[in-house]
Amino acid sequence: MAILEVENFSVSFKQYKAGLKQIHNQVISSLDLTLEAGKILAIVGASGSGKSLLAHAILGILPGNARTSGTIKYQGEILTPARQKALRGKEIALVPQSVNYLDPLMQVGKQVRTSVKISEDAVGVQRKVFERYQLKQETESMYPFQLSGGMARRVLLSTAMVSGANVIIADEPTPGLDPVVMKEALQNIREFADIGSAVMFITHDIDSALRIADHIAVFYAGTTVEIAPVENFTNKGEELRHPYTKALWRALPQNDFIPIAGTMPHPSELPTGCLFAPRCPLATPECNEEKPQMRDVRDGMVRCIHAN
Numbered sequence: 001m002a003i004l005e006v007e008n009f010s011v012s013f014k015q016y017k018a019g020l021k022q023i024h025n026q027v028i029s030s031l032d033l034t035l036e037a038g039k040i041l042a043i044v045g046a047s048g049s050g051k052s053l054l055a056h057a058i059l060g061i062l063p064g065n066a067r068t069s070g071t072i073k074y075q076g077e078i079l080t081p082a083r084q085k086a087l088r089g090k091e092i093a094l095v096p097q098s099v100n101y102l103d104p105l106m107q108v109g110k111q112v113r114t115s116v117k118i119s120e121d122a123v124g125v126q127r128k129v130f131e132r133y134q135l136k137q138e139t140e141s142m143y144p145f146q147l148s149g150g151m152a153r154r155v156l157l158s159t160a161m162v163s164g165a166n167v168i169i170a171d172e173p174t175p176g177l178d179p180v181v182m183k184e185a186l187q188n189i190r191e192f193a194d195i196g197s198a199v200m201f202i203t204h205d206i207d208s209a210l211r212i213a214d215h216i217a218v219f220y221a222g223t224t225v226e227i228a229p230v231e232n233f234t235n236k237g238e239e240l241r242h243p244y245t246k247a248l249w250r251a252l253p254q255n256d257f258i259p260i261a262g263t264m265p266h267p268s269e270l271p272t273g274c275l276f277a278p279r280c281p282l283a284t285p286e287c288n289e290e291k292p293q294m295r296d297v298r299d300g301m302v303r304c305i306h307a308n
């Protein structure tokens with residue numbers, strides 16, 4: 001069941017440069033995606049491709065100078081700024097990357113309790129979740145600066161878990177972890193889906209996405225180029241649809257380990273046609289004419305006129 005639907009959604013920033021020259025940064029373009037209950041959609045893409053901005057758009061925490069168009073619906077109804085504010089941290093929760101999201105001046109137990117539903121026993125729920133994540137009871141009276149990295153990660157998970165949110169957005173929750181801790185962190189994210197939440201898992205790392213996600217959305221220069229079931233990431237990538245997804249897959253060390261030539265275009269200088277065309281081995285003159293629409297191909301979606 002679709003819980004969150006992003007439809008034809010775009011985000012841009014107007015910025016002034018020296019001499020009052022105005023530049024227009026199109027950071028998310030015509031994006032469509034859907035989060036389903038009990039499923040993980042991983043958002044995979046290079047740095048600067050717009051992953052965090054999408055998360056912030058859903059939560060309603062974009063910077064004030066951002067302009068948006070298109071719609072985001074939660075349980076079939078449009079998410080207005082007022083609704084986003086009311087649902088944030090309750091029905092739509094963020095698992096942030098960094099402990100900096102915690103209030104440095106508040107004991108962490110207390111912080112977690114503020115996310116417990118009003119109808120429930122806050123202290124009891126917080127202690128239970130700390131036990132679940134193997135945080136000793138004395139942790140509750142610590143301040144964020146006293147936590148180790150691992151403890152901080154579990155406190156952040158606790159906050160999302162006690163909220164009982166229907167939508168969990170995890171933005172790069174696993175950078176720089178050793179393999180054992182990584183496995184646990186990924187398992188923790190999977191658990192949110194297993195108890196019925198719709199999960200958006202943002203990561204640079206295709207490998208960790210493939211370990212827990214149901215579908216992978218590949219981001220490039222502010223939009224999805226492909227949404228594919230994880231099973232398609234196999235062998236030489238024959239089942240994948242977009243040349244960029246195939247190239248990303250083949251670039252992994254366990255595959256051909258061949259980097260993709262060229263760089264992603266900056267949001268102020270997007271090509272008029274297909275955003276990937278300047279780097280694409282399959283590009284033809286038509287690719288430069290207009291932006292390809294996202295279309296259904298087999299059991300996935302792709303934005304490429306040549307895909308089949």
Ligand SMILES: Nc1ncnc2c1ncn2[C@@H]1O[C@H](COP(=O)(O)OP(=O)(O)OP(=O)(O)O)[C@@H](O)[C@H]1O
Pocket residue numbers: 013025027045046047048049050051052053054063204267
């Ligand atoms: N407040 C802002 N004003 C103008 N441009 C911005 C602003 N915030 C982000 N951007 C631009 O939007 C683009 C997308 O940024 P975003 O943080 O969403 O990328 P990301 O995919 O999350 O990258 P990373 O993997 O490094 O976290 C970048 O080019 C960034 O410079």
Ligand code: NI
Pocket residue numbers: 051052053
């Ligand atoms: Ni980011």
